[in-house]
Amino acid sequence: MTELVIDPITRIFGNASLRVDMEESGRARVRFQAYGYRGLERIVRGAHLENLLPVVSRICGVDSLFHQVAASLAVEKALGLEVSSNLRDLRNLALWAQFFERHAISLFVHGLPDLLFPASDPGLRNLVSIYRVDEEVVRRLLGLKSLGTTVLREVAGAAVHPMNFRPAGAARDVSQEVRRGLLERLNGARPLLAETARLVKLILRRNEELVNQAGDAPTAYLALKGQSGMEIEGASPALLGPEAPHPALLSMEELPGKLREENSPSSHVRYAGLEGVDRLKVGPLARLNVNGRYGSPWADEELEELKAQWGFPVHRCLLGHALRMLEMIHAWERMMALLQGPPLEDIHAEVRPAAGRAAAMLEAPEGSLVYILEVSEEGLVERLSVFSPLQFNLRSLEKSLSEVSAALGGTEREGKAEDLLQMVIRAYAPCIPCGVH
Amino acid sequence: MQVAILSLSSCLGCQMVFLNLEEYFYAFIGDNRIAYAPLLMDHREMPNVDLALVEGTARNAGHFLKVREVREKAERVVALGTCACFGGVQGLANRFSEESLLEGRFGTETIEGAPQGVRRLLPLDSYIRVDAYLPGCPPSPELLRDFLQLLLTGSTPVREGSTVCAECTVVSPQLPQPGPRRITEAAPPTGICLLDAGFLCMGPLTRDGCGALCPSTMGVPCRGCRGPSSRVLTDPSLDMEEETARRISRATGTKREDVKAAIKDPVHTHYLFTLAEPILRRRRRGGTAPYLYRLGERGSGR
Ligand code: SF4
Ligand code: SF4
Ligand code: SF4
Numbered sequence: 194m195t196e197l198v199i200d201p202i203t204r205i206f207g208n209a210s211l212r213v214d215m216e217e218s219g220r221a222r223v224r225f226q227a228y229g230y231r232g233l234e235r236i237v238r239g240a241h242l243e244n245l246l247p248v249v250s251r252i253c254g255v256d257s258l259f260h261q262v263a264a265s266l267a268v269e270k271a272l273g274l275e276v277s278s279n280l281r282d283l284r285n286l287a288l289w290a291q292f293f294e295r296h297a298i299s300l301f302v303h304g305l306p307d308l309l310f311p312a313s314d315p316g317l318r319n320l321v322s323i324y325r326v327d328e329e330v331v332r333r334l335l336g337l338k339s340l341g342t343t344v345l346r347e348v349a350g351a352a353v354h355p356m357n358f359r360p361a362g363a364a365r366d367v368s369q370e371v372r373r374g375l376l377e378r379l380n381g382a383r384p385l386l387a388e389t390a391r392l393v394k395l396i397l398r399r400n401e402e403l404v405n406q407a408g409d410a411p412t413a414y415l416a417l418k419g420q421s422g423m424e425i426e427g428a429s430p431a432l433l434g435p436e437a438p439h440p441a442l443l444s445m446e447e448l449p450g451k452l453r454e455e456n457s458p459s460s461h462v463r464y465a466g467l468e469g470v471d472r473l474k475v476g477p478l479a480r481l482n483v484n485g486r487y488g489s490p491w492a493d494e495e496l497e498e499l500k501a502q503w504g505f506p507v508h509r510c511l512l513g514h515a516l517r518m519l520e521m522i523h524a525w526e527r528m529m530a531l532l533q534g535p536p537l538e539d540i541h542a543e544v545r546p547a548a549g550r551a552a553a554m555l556e557a558p559e560g561s562l563v564y565i566l567e568v569s570e571e572g573l574v575e576r577l578s579v580f581s582p583l584q585f586n587l588r589s590l591e592k593s594l595s596e597v598s599a600a601l602g603g604t605e606r607e608g609k610a611e612d613l614l615q616m617v618i619r620a621y622a623p624c625i626p627c628g629v630h
Numbered sequence: 631m632q633v634a635i636l637s638l639s640s641c642l643g644c645q646m647v648f649l650n651l652e653e654y655f656y657a658f659i660g661d662n663r664i665a666y667a668p669l670l671m672d673h674r675e676m677p678n679v680d681l682a683l684v685e686g687t688a689r690n691a692g693h694f695l696k697v698r699e700v701r702e703k704a705e706r707v708v709a710l711g712t713c714a715c716f717g718g719v720q721g722l723a724n725r726f727s728e729e730s731l732l733e734g735r736f737g738t739e740t741i742e743g744a745p746q747g748v749r750r751l752l753p754l755d756s757y758i759r760v761d762a763y764l765p766g767c768p769p770s771p772e773l774l775r776d777f778l779q780l781l782l783t784g785s786t787p788v789r790e791g792s793t794v795c796a797e798c799t800v801v802s803p804q805l806p807q808p809g810p811r812r813i814t815e816a817a818p819p820t821g822i823c824l825l826d827a828g829f830l831c832m833g834p835l836t837r838d839g840c841g842a843l844c845p846s847t848m849g850v851p852c853r854g855c856r857g858p859s860s861r862v863l864t865d866p867s868l869d870m871e872e873e874t875a876r877r878i879s880r881a882t883g884t885k886r887e888d889v890k891a892a893i894k895d896p897v898h899t900h901y902l903f904t905l906a907e908p909i910l911r912r913r914r915r916g917g918t919a920p921y922l923y924r925l926g927e928r929g930s931g932r
């Protein structure tokens with residue numbers, strides 16, 4: 194018997210619905226449903242490498258650059274191309290900008306309104322309604338989003354499906370003048386970022402009961418592990434088991450052999466996972482739990498406070514929002530550092546047609562994104578497999594939803610259950626176009 | 631005005647541009663009532679609205695039902711973005727049958743609750759009447775802003791539909807040039823016509839409106855994301871592949887047949903955004919002119 198249907202799930206990236214069936218045993222069967230497979234992995238087969246990035250970019254307009262760079266990294270590895278550190282810096286600057294922008298939307302447009310006004314009608318918990326009563330607060334929050342958007346547009350050429358990058362190359366650097374302008378803008382936003390971070394901390398503290406209700410089961414965590422903190426690119430994948438004290442490093446070479454993918458019985462988003470790992474999470478919690486710190490001063494200072502308040506490792510999914518805020522601060526610090534670099538030359542390497550196969554992994558905002566790419570001798574895409582963050586998280590998400598539903602046990606009014614379940618979903622910040630692709 | 635903003639099968643990129651409108655975004659949400667927008671708000675049902683902005687197109691029966699509902703409930707329907715206008719990149723899946731596409735991904739297992747897929751991906755106006763179109767993958771924030779401004783005055787934006795070349799600021803180099811070339815093999819020169827330089831630029835066949843962003847500002851060839859120019863849409867004998875080969879042949883002094891043979895991915899190169907567009911294969915019933923008239927984003931007076 195179907196107990197609860199949420200269709201559509203609102204304030205998330207893309208179209209999905211949720212069905213929860215309560216079984217006699219008290220267990221809740223949860224189905225997170227999203228359909229509409231577009232076949233982009235299949236579409237890209239046979240494309241020249243020049244057309245690879247424009248195609249994979251269209252998997253997701255929210256994280257388009259992450260798809261482009263994951264594909265580029267796979268090409269570079271497959272063909273053994275040396276890429277200059279300048280090109281990597283330029284790409285990473287744009288990636289941090291998109292990361293910042295995406296987190297701002299997940300937080301301010303999707304997740305935070307619930308925690309700001311938990312007692313109000315859910316219909317009013319959105320920026321459009323808030324704008325009617327308090328223009329200023331919406332302008333400030335979206336002002337942070339547009340900071341990321343601006344850096345991204347300047348560096349990558351456009352905020353959605355940018356065209357500056359190609360495998361092993363970029364069309365142009367950012368001029369010193371533009372760099373100065375962006376630095377000024379980032380600097381000017383520092384107080385706003387600090388104030389927003391305070392607000393996020395405060396409202397999570399105020400909602401401690403909700404944070405505890407929304408699920409806290411420890412899982413395994415997969416993320417890139419940097420030398421001195423969190424990275425989104427250029428580090429080794431690492432897996433932290435639910436009980437393990439330290440993460441175990443995995444090499445990029447062994448990763449494809451350990452990846453598992455299987456159909457969900459009720460969604461076009463396929464489950465992805467790692468061999469021998471039952472319940473896995475990727476994303477802000479995984480990145481923190483695997484790395485232990487961010488590796489930039491301001492973010493780490495904030496982190497100490499968070500650890501004192503909520504403990505470490507962090508398992509409670511709603512705290513994902515607090516970590517998004519810290520990651521925005523970290524991204525801000527990384528953008529500042531990268532913009533201060535010297536003018537970049539040498540940002541194009543010649544790609545000669547050759548056969549090869551390689552895997553690449555990035556930390557997209559929502560979590561690990563893995564590309565496995567095969568190139569033919571003619572330099573055409575032979576085969577591509579994409580493992581997106583939602584695929585890695587889907588089982589965990591469904592389990593969290595099931596546990597929360599069972600704990601509510603049908604005693605709650607439907608509205609309350611619906612409310613809490615959607616908060617859990619928004620805490621994972623799922624991206625349906627990436628998941629379905 | 632009561633406005634609905636929704637996506638069908640899409641990447642959400644066009645809706646991201648809506649969030650990138652800066653000042654105009656605030657004006658828009660301040661002056662209008664957003665009555666349905668699952669990306670931003672919590673409505674479950676779409677009410678009757680004055681204007682619906684539809685991103686993406688129908689990939690399955692669920693989308694199809696939604697499209698029908700939108701047409702019934704919206705006074706005016708806008709096809710937002712190249713997916714909705716011409717099918718977009720996802721239209722390249724039309725090279726495969728629906729069965730083989732799904733089987734390649736999910737095997738023979740049935741996915742419970744999955745709506746029936748469409749046999750061919752088609753632009754939005756293959757299913758319902760569309761009142762205004764804004765192509766672009768995605769359209770730039772400036773285009774979207776101008777377009778919305780006009781729509782809100784009650785007028786329907788129109789556009790002649792010239793080409794990206796008409797907006798491009800590059801100069802022509804001495805011919806012949808090497809090529810055909812790809813940007814992965816050689817860094818394109820700046821400030822000169824990329825097509826003349828032997829690169830595969832789709833500017834001559836693509837609708838204007840973006841300000842020739844890729845070739846003029848970024849120095850990379852136009853991929854054709856705004857969709858076919860009016861000339862391409864109205865000339866039944868114009869073949870995009872032949873046309874590009876002819877131009878590259880002229881620029882490089884290579885035989886046309888050799889140019890074509892050198893482009894190993896003709897579908898991705900020439901039809902990246904438009905393979906699903908029926909007008910490229912058969913003309914619309916009732917002629918093309920009324921359709922072209924609505925395919926744009928400027929007032930007729932401009
Ligand atoms: S037109 Fe382009 S940006 Fe818009 S939804 Fe389609 S793929 Fe995304
Ligand atoms: S670079 Fe491309 S868009 Fe510009 S004039 Fe040449 S062919 Fe046209
Ligand atoms: S130049 Fe071409 S590909 Fe680039 S934005 Fe304009 S129409 Fe799209």
